[in-house]
Amino acid sequence: MTQPTAALIIIGNEVLSGRTQDANLKFLATRLGELGIPLREVRVIPDVPETIIGTVNEIRVRFTYVFTTGGIGPTHDDITSECVARAFGVPWEVHEPSRAIMEADYARRSPPVTMNPARLRMATLPRGATPILCAETSAPGFAIGNVHVMAGVPRIMRSMFEVVAPTLQGGTPVKSRAVHAHGLLEGTIAEALTAVQNRFPQLDIGSYPYYREGGNGVALVAKGTDEAALEAAAAEIAALIRADGKEPVPGEPAAA
Amino acid sequence: MTQPTAALIIIGNEVLSGRTQDANLKFLATRLGELGIPLREVRVIPDVPETIIGTVNEIRVRFTYVFTTGGIGPTHDDITSECVARAFGVPWEVHEPSRAIMEADYARRSPPVTMNPARLRMATLPRGATPILCAETSAPGFAIGNVHVMAGVPRIMRSMFEVVAPTLQGGTPVKSRAVHAHGLLEGTIAEALTAVQNRFPQLDIGSYPYYREGGNGVALVAKGTDEAALEAAAAEIAALIRADGKEPVPGEPAAA
Structure with missing residues (x-):
């Protein structure tokens, strides 16, 4: 459709x-x-x-x-x-x-x-x-x-x-899974993230640095209509954050 | 220019x-x-x-x-x-x-x-x-x-x-004069405001209703590069607010 x-x-x-x-x-x-x-x-x-x-x-x-x-x-x-x-x-x-x-x-x-x-x-x-x-x-x-x-x-x-x-005639709702990590630098995980994006071409994976009083970090967000792919991509994203020694936190970072 | x-x-x-x-x-x-x-x-x-x-x-x-x-x-x-x-x-x-x-x-x-x-x-x-x-x-x-x-x-x-x-090669800075009035209804002064706009074609006159806890009203804003025209238009706008029995207040309404 x-x-x-x-x-x-x-x-x-x-x-x-x-x-x-x-x-x-x-x-x-x-x-x-x-x-x-x-x-x-x-x-x-x-x-x-x-x-x-x-x-x-x-x-x-x-x-x-x-x-x-x-x-x-x-x-x-x-x-x-x-x-x-x-x-x-x-x-x-x-x-x-x-x-x-x-x-x-x-x-x-x-x-x-x-x-x-x-x-x-x-x-x-x-x-x-x-x-x-x-x-x-x-x-x-x-x-x-x-x-x-x-x-x-x-x-x-x-x-x-x-x-x-x-x-309105709606389509399949777009869902998202967000994972964030304090202290993560975008440039460190960029290449591994590209690989995740390439494995899940049906999703849009975005990387959004944030700058907060409580510390900087990056929010990684996968969007798409395929829920199984979203779960799998979020798990891979969490793994690449851990591989950099940071703690993946589900969801968007809380407001400062 | x-x-x-x-x-x-x-x-x-x-x-x-x-x-x-x-x-x-x-x-x-x-x-x-x-x-x-x-x-x-x-x-x-x-x-x-x-x-x-x-x-x-x-x-x-x-x-x-x-x-x-x-x-x-x-x-x-x-x-x-x-x-x-x-x-x-x-x-x-x-x-x-x-x-x-x-x-x-x-x-x-x-x-x-x-x-x-x-x-x-x-x-x-x-x-x-x-x-x-x-x-x-x-x-x-x-x-x-x-x-x-x-x-x-x-x-x-x-x-x-x-x-x-x-x-950047700038132009003449755009200045503005704002007048607002609590309790004013846009529709009441709309025709008189059109007349002001027509008398000052070199200005852009905008009408912006606001909805605040302290009371609703309208902000009327003249913009342009001709300062004398801005002053004259602001005075005419104040006069038409008074003609409706409301109090013209220079500047934008304060935040609620």
Whole structure:
């Protein structure tokens, strides 16, 4: 079976300027991995229409699923939705059920909030899009084709993703086994580790040095869908750590 | 004067799998902005040779400067350096001065570290590259053409970047003015904010809602190189916040 794949487009000048630390990539990477839909590429792009349209159209033909975060609020710099409509070549028009849901939500607030033209933009979707309505806000994200357009605010993005998740066709979940060793130097075990990687071509074996107050070391991580191979590779990795006189510890190193 | 531009390529399965939270984007975005070299695009890509080669060649012709992070260690998954050599169509060969520096560093350690084939890969550079030697490690990054190849470990990356920074031709630094207001709703001031953006087309005005324990609100941020325009726009933004009965507070909201 071919594994499905995913790409993420993070839209926002605030990430590119360094104002905002993105918090969505790690969450989506982890959740998509659990669903067996490995994240294969991420782009961070500015609030520029031609860039958004071009990137969406380039990426959506290359991956099973595309996710975007950011740019679906009410202000002038929120242009994701209309750009996705242009990418798909469809009109961008008020989605009546979404407008009604937002208006009812606004009327219930104290004090009530007015549905003005800026807020109405949040109920304006590409024709044919399916709204993504989550518990955190009455303003929807949406899916069109294989593209899922979500908010940039992490709390709302996560809620929207969990609405989307059951609609995705997942693959075999990617599992991992980690072994770490304090005091280990990457360069010492690199050649032996290459041999392990070569014996388990179906796995991705990564080597990640860490620098902690409690001492430096290396985390060695095997990833893949074949659990027996993961167990066998982890055992070989533990053996090569012992051969260097260090103690292999299952799992990632604890935070300092 | 045309502003120089920058792009960042983050290379590493560990970021795409969610194992590692990238900490380099925000640092580089901030520092490049200070130098007047706005970061315009970021790609996160896996440790796949064809992807690295293709991305480097696609990106390096579109931006003044390209930076890469990750994949220059001694293990089998560290393939950035040889891929950049292939992208530039030059041999990948031992850089003798870098080898000597590393060997001298290894000999001084207690216990001494051996220069084995895996470690020698870190002294192997594309022909014609200029090493980036920083205070944190004797293993170099390097620059070739407009591409700057740096380590993924944040402490080392930052040190390498500060070695590179004086060699970059900066532009006019991008400045910002932020005003925030507790209790403000984006949708209420969105139309007035659009008018401010339209009066200051030379600025980028962004609206960023925040959700804090001490209360929600919005941060409004104007960015650009024209200081007089920034002052004038910030004053107009403060006025529109007051018109909604809220208190404009200069600067970003304090962390919760």
